[in-house]
Amino acid sequence: MTIKGKAYIAGIFEHPTRKADTQSLAQLHAESAIGALADAGLTKDDVDGYFCAGDAPGLGPLSMADYMGLKLRHMDTTETGGSSYVIHVAHAAEAIALGKCNVALITLAGRPRAEGMATGTVPRAPVAASPDAPFEYPFGPTVVNQYAMAAMRHMYQYGTTSAQLAWIKVAASHHAQHNPHALLREVVTVEEVISSPMISDPLHRLDCCVITDGGGAIVVVKPEIAKSLKRPLVKVLGAGEAPKHQMGGKIDLTYSGAVWSGPAAFAEAGVTPSDIKYVSIYDSFTITVLITLEDLGFAAKGQGGKLVADGNLISGVGKLPFNTDGGGLCNNHPANRGGLTKVVEAVRQLRGEAHPKVQVRNCDVALAHGTGGSLGTRHGSATVIMGRE
Amino acid sequence: MTTTERKYPAPAVNPEIKPFFDAAAQGTLMLKKCGACGQAHHYPRAICPFCASDRTEWITAAGRGTIYSYSVMRRVPVPYAIGYVTLEEGVTMMTNIVDCDLDAIRIGQRVKVVFKPTDGGPPVPVFTPA
Numbered sequence: 001m002t003i004k005g006k007a008y009i010a011g012i013f014e015h016p017t018r019k020a021d022t023q024s025l026a027q028l029h030a031e032s033a034i035g036a037l038a039d040a041g042l043t044k045d046d047v048d049g050y051f052c053a054g055d056a057p058g059l060g061p062l063s064m065a066d067y068m069g070l071k072l073r074h075m076d077t078t079e080t081g082g083s084s085y086v087i088h089v090a091h092a093a094e095a096i097a098l099g100k101c102n103v104a105l106i107t108l109a110g111r112p113r114a115e116g117m118a119t120g121t122v123p124r125a126p127v128a129a130s131p132d133a134p135f136e137y138p139f140g141p142t143v144v145n146q147y148a149m150a151a152m153r154h155m156y157q158y159g160t161t162s163a164q165l166a167w168i169k170v171a172a173s174h175h176a177q178h179n180p181h182a183l184l185r186e187v188v189t190v191e192e193v194i195s196s197p198m199i200s201d202p203l204h205r206l207d208c209c210v211i212t213d214g215g216g217a218i219v220v221v222k223p224e225i226a227k228s229l230k231r232p233l234v235k236v237l238g239a240g241e242a243p244k245h246q247m248g249g250k251i252d253l254t255y256s257g258a259v260w261s262g263p264a265a266f267a268e269a270g271v272t273p274s275d276i277k278y279v280s281i282y283d284s285f286t287i288t289v290l291i292t293l294e295d296l297g298f299a300a301k302g303q304g305g306k307l308v309a310d311g312n313l314i315s316g317v318g319k320l321p322f323n324t325d326g327g328g329l330c331n332n333h334p335a336n337r338g339g340l341t342k343v344v345e346a347v348r349q350l351r352g353e354a355h356p357k358v359q360v361r362n363c364d365v366a367l368a369h370g371t372g373g374s375l376g377t378r379h380g381s382a383t384v385i386m387g388r389e
Numbered sequence: 390m391t392t393t394e395r396k397y398p399a400p401a402v403n404p405e406i407k408p409f410f411d412a413a414a415q416g417t418l419m420l421k422k423c424g425a426c427g428q429a430h431h432y433p434r435a436i437c438p439f440c441a442s443d444r445t446e447w448i449t450a451a452g453r454g455t456i457y458s459y460s461v462m463r464r465v466p467v468p469y470a471i472g473y474v475t476l477e478e479g480v481t482m483m484t485n486i487v488d489c490d491l492d493a494i495r496i497g498q499r500v501k502v503v504f505k506p507t508d509g510g511p512p513v514p515v516f517t518p519a
């Protein structure tokens with residue numbers, strides 16, 4: 001049993017707002033849903049499967065089905081932080097392959113800016129009864145200092161430099177200049193990244209992603225429906241998912257769960273890294289991209305710094321164009337969860353609908369990868385490979 | 390750069406882990422070790438994460454180790470160093486590196502445990518250069 005060719009991504013939508021002062025959370029989810037359904041040429045009455053994660057209001061699918069008036073026969077609330085939506089694409093394809101639903105809707109939304117949430121530099125209160133919390137929370141773990149420890153160890157073990165990490169932000173900024181919705185559209189230099197304020201050693205302000213309100217949605221459908229619609233055909237080829245954690249104290253911060261999710265996705269898709277024309281890589285921080293690219297096999301472990309340097313991630317310039325919407329580093333990181341927008345830009349690339357300045361030529365196979373949670377403690381890795389038909 | 394200390398939030402103690410914090414109050418660092426597979430682990434669990442045995446026992450750690458990684462949080466009122474320390478017993482634990490020049494902390498540095506009071510709870514183990 002495989003999901004290869006069993007499901008297509010028919011609709012995508014990225015909410016244009018970056019600060020949602022006048023919308024509710026449910027409203028942002030619904031506006032995103034309607035956008036993706038309209039993109040596909042479908043309506044909410046076609047939806048029979050719904051997927052959401054911890055950002056959804058109330059009781060997730062129950063609250064959103066109620067708000068939107070959905071009649072469902074399949075629901076999935078897999079929650080792995082920002083990578084959830086990449087997993088949802090795979091789970092939607094599985095459900096469709098099994099006949100559990102025909103039109104699967106995935107939504108994401110949030111308003112951390114409107115709510116004044118201090119996202120990266122204040123420890124988040126632990127989820128009730130998290131078994132790890134008594135042994136972590138007292139020490140002040142924040143999003144940024146956890147990822148920073150992964151970066152620090154990678155630098156120590158492999159000689160990775162701040163300048164190499166900075167190139168990731170530089171590449172994202174080159175792409176974001178062409179995205180009218182991007183929060184940060186100014187092209188930056190390696191020097192500007194390195195001289196931006198140190199947040200938590202060795203991560204500077206410009207090594208960190210943006211904080212935005214907004215959302216997005218994806219519609220996954222069965223092949224017969226995809227072929228009846230007027231949109232370019234984007235097929236799900238393969239997927240993989242895995243948690244990585246602290247191994248009972250055998251901690252190794254130099255790799256991510258992509259070492260498992262990546263090979264699973266490549267095997268199912270029947271392709272290798274050299275077949276991939278475009279990658280969307282979750283970029284909560286610059287280090288997230290570097291470690292992920294190594295783990296997915298685009299560079300040997302420890303050699304990611306060389307891969308990302310010198311503009312190699314810039315579309316039209318380098319060998320491995322990434323995050324051509326500007327990614328989380330420059331464009332959008334709605335609800336502090338960047339997985340959904342990673343799939344959205346990969347689909348734009350496969351359709352040939354990315355901005356002409358960043359569109360990858362002959363983009364027939366693309367990969368989207370999410371890292372939800374923290375590289376410094378535990379996270380969910382999710383890889384999906386898609387192809388143009 | 391030596392700084393005043395940040396306030397440590399209290400750990401939420403539950404029955405499974407109470408012996409760890411009771412020992413911490415006496416200035417002792419405890420680990421769990423498995424009677425079936427012989428491996429120590431952290432954070433402590435009733436069930437061994439390696440072999441699923443429930444024959445886990447508390448052992449006293451020497452309280453010495455080396456810094457595996459760290460980061461100094463700068464953009465806060467009181468900068469502090471979070472870190473992972475690999476103990477002589479082989480397990481690596483999240484902690485803080487304290488009572489030292491934050492700019493002189495290095496990976497591989499030898500450290501020893503000290504305990505710091507928390508805000509209304511038992512003390513927690515942190516590390517300082519040995």
Ligand SMILES: [Zn+2]
Binds near residue numbers: 424
């Ligand atoms: Zn065991």
